[in-house]
Amino acid sequence: MTWKSNSTILLISSPAQRSGRNLTITARTLIEINPNISEAEHVRKWNQRENCPINEPVPADLFDIEAITRAPTRLQFTLASLDSFIRASPSQPHSGYLSVILTKLNLLSLWKTGQLFSMPCPCGAPVYANTASAPCAACGTRNTKLRINPCLVPELADETGAICSTLLPGSPPHPPNPSKTTIPHTGSRRQSKILWTDEAWTQLLGRHPDQLAALLGPGDPAQARRNLNMLRYLEQRLSFMRVVLLVGWTGDEVMGGRLVVLRVLG
């Protein structure tokens, strides 16, 4: 039996309570590993959602994008109706179109802090950089392949609600609004619960992530100024833009359930 972080579930029956909030085991205590009960599955999915990696690729073959775009029936969601769809059958994958406004962008702030690209290293440490690959400071692994940091688009909204997928440290928490639907909220953490395909990033930013990384490559101060101006222009152009997204819900059997932006349709 191998302990898997964020995966292995223990069911502890009949523990004894020690002083304060500590529990201890006794001769009567039973510890079951990965018990086959619905509560364990619920805890596992909740944990997968809450402790998702800082970035990860969209699982291959989960969505047949070409088949979805050719389908005669096209589901047009609002954020509220998508939320209702997911709540009605959370394990069922869904796909459809969302017309949303990009109400917040972190393009400049992520570039300034050297976090435009990110991925966890196989050792588990987060790796951030403004380049398409970077070494891991924790274990020394060279050239960890990075993807665009999904925190670049932390907030989407339409007339029925908003998705606040991430907040950078220091940002005030988004005020709760009972009249709006909010799909998953992560408090003050850096993870984004929304996955983006490279194709969607390319359509949103006007260039492939690798081309963006090459453009922003290290250079002299004049180059840094040009980068700053280019990113500022891009952020201003995209801010509060309405875009139609082809999105998919993975179903909660996959990574606890994640929303994926498959394509940006303008």
Ligand SMILES: [Zn+2]
């Ligand atoms: Zn590492």
